[in-house]
Amino acid sequence: MTIYDWHTGPYPARVRIALGELGLQAQVRFVSIDLWKGKHKTPAFLAKNYSGTLPVLELDDDTLIAECTAITQYLDALNGKPVLTGTTPLQQGVIHMMSKRAEIELLDAVSVYFHHATPGLGPDVELYQNEEWGLRQRDKAVRGMRYFDGVLQHRAFVAGDTFSMADITVIGGLIFAELVGLAVPAECKALLDWYARMQERPSVRNRITMSEPAE
Numbered sequence: 001m002t003i004y005d006w007h008t009g010p011y012p013a014r015v016r017i018a019l020g021e022l023g024l025q026a027q028v029r030f031v032s033i034d035l036w037k038g039k040h041k042t043p044a045f046l047a048k049n050y051s052g053t054l055p056v057l058e059l060d061d062d063t064l065i066a067e068c069t070a071i072t073q074y075l076d077a078l079n080g081k082p083v084l085t086g087t088t089p090l091q092q093g094v095i096h097m098m099s100k101r102a103e104i105e106l107l108d109a110v111s112v113y114f115h116h117a118t119p120g121l122g123p124d125v126e127l128y129q130n131e132e133w134g135l136r137q138r139d140k141a142v143r144g145m146r147y148f149d150g151v152l153q154h155r156a157f158v159a160g161d162t163f164s165m166a167d168i169t170v171i172g173g174l175i176f177a178e179l180v181g182l183a184v185p186a187e188c189k190a191l192l193d194w195y196a197r198m199q200e201r202p203s204v205r206n207r208i209t210m211s212e213p214a215e
């Protein structure tokens with residue numbers, strides 16, 4: 001399997017953490033796509049992912065899977081014993097809901113702030129920016145942090161009593177928030193305590209050191 005990504009990216013972190021949790025790192029070859037130079041928007045890469053985003057998983061039969069949730073779902077199902085996306089219909093439903101909510105209310109909101117209300121990837125890549133929209137999404141992301149703080153006041157993990165894909169998506173959101181200097185409100189103690197625990201997981205600590213042959 002080949003993964004096209006950028007080693008420090010928040011969305012790529014989601015798949016790298018999933019690979020670490022599943023012990024699949026050795027089965028993956030990473031190829032760097034330099035999004036700071038707009039290499040994710042070239043015709044060659046758009047042919048791999050219409051959306052022009054990272055990461056993309058390419059299987060040995062040339063199948064291409066984009067979208068972090070889809071890639072995680074595929075990897076988690078490989079050995080028939082899912083540990084990240086749920087083993088019962090109820091778990092699968094709740095994990096998918098909380099992961100999607102983490103995308104909408106936190107991770108994607110921080111991403112829009114980055115691309116629209118900061119220099120983002122630079123003027124050659126950010127061809128359209130709307131600062132007001134970016135600032136609104138920043139405020140939405142902080143509300144999302146408060147929401148997940150409330151969730152984690154009552155449960156050990158984002159979707160229940162075990163670690164799941166939903167935790168990985170919130171981790172991605174907080175990685176992106178750190179990158180853009182968007183601090184978690186100090187009063188969000190449950191979220192901050194949970195994040196400190198998450199950063200102790202080897203899959204989170206070691207995500208960037210995975211072998212990284214540049215393209």
Ligand SMILES: N[C@@H](CCC(=O)N[C@@H](CS(=O)(=O)O)C(=O)NCC(=O)O)C(=O)O
Binds near residue numbers: 009012054066121
């Ligand atoms: N919905 C996609 C979003 C992926 C995404 O936005 N990836 C970022 C990579 S990173 O910023 O996290 O490194 C990207 O390609 N951004 C480039 C761009 O949006 O132009 C997913 O979940 O995979």
